Amino acid sequence: xxxxxxxxxxxxxxxxxxxxxxxxxxxxxxxxxxxxxxxxxxxxxxxxxxxxxxxxxxxxxxxxxxxxxxxxxxxxxxxxxxxxxxxxxxxxxxxxxxxxxxxxxxxxxxxxxxxxxxxxxxxxxxxxxxxxxx
Amino acid sequence: xxxxxxxxxxxxxxxxxxxxxxxxxxxxxxxxxxxxxxxxxxxxxxxxxxxxxxxxxxxxxxxxxxxxxx
Numbered sequence: 001x002x003x004x005x006x007x008x009x010x011x012x013x014x015x016x017x018x019x020x021x022x023x024x025x026x027x028x029x030x031x032x033x034x035x036x037x038x039x040x041x042x043x044x045x046x047x048x049x050x051x052x053x054x055x056x057x058x059x060x061x062x063x064x065x066x067x068x069x070x071x072x073x074x075x076x077x078x079x080x081x082x083x084x085x086x087x088x089x090x091x092x093x094x095x096x097x098x099x100x101x102x103x104x105x106x107x108x109x110x111x112x113x114x115x116x117x118x119x120x121x122x123x124x125x126x127x128x129x130x131x132x133x134x
Numbered sequence: 135x136x137x138x139x140x141x142x143x144x145x146x147x148x149x150x151x152x153x154x155x156x157x158x159x160x161x162x163x164x165x166x167x168x169x170x171x172x173x174x175x176x177x178x179x180x181x182x183x184x185x186x187x188x189x190x191x192x193x194x195x196x197x198x199x200x201x202x203x204x
Binding site for chain 2: 010014017019021022023024025028029043049050053055056057058059060062067068069070071072077078079081082083084085086087088089090091092093095096097098099100101105108116123124
């Protein structure tokens with residue numbers, strides 16, 4: 001995941017006024033690929049939902065992730081529908097419409113995380129909420 | 135001379151290997167656009183105890199953070 005810190009910041013700022021979920025999907029760099037990953041995260045792509053849940057849970061514990069995690073089906077239904085691989089941010093408005101679609105991948109994730117508070121503040125401004133301090 | 139040919143062949147092999155290795159999947163743009171209804175889904179949380187259905191989350195903005203640990 002590109003930036004756990006920025007995810008945590010977003011969660012802390014908006015968790016009381018929005019639904020925020022990590023959607024844990026198929027691995028970006030499973031063993032056998034070209035990228036070297038830290039030893040604790042060297043894994044092959046899970047083959048069952050239970051395996052994927054276990055990997056996600058271990059990851060959450062390792063980085064002390066506070067954000068609630070949902071786990072994609074093992075046939076990658078949600079990732080396919082949203083083109084979420086390897087990582088990506090979507091923001092939906094209160095009617096379930098896409099309000100923001102970030103660019104995918106590590107290059108896209110950081111700018112999306114930067115834009116997210118602006119989008120969130122705009123979506124929430126109709127409710128008369130004060131701007132959160134960042 | 136054979137040496138330049140061998141050198142060239144060696145370089146070719148290396149470049150091809152690199153190209154094969156580099157063919158990790160590229161991110162897709164996907165066909166969703168701002169303004170579209172977000173595709174519904176119903177998936178379990180990491181503990182497997184709760185199921186969350188996206189369409190039940192209306193009434194508040196929702197942030198979906200796609201990713202994995204590798």
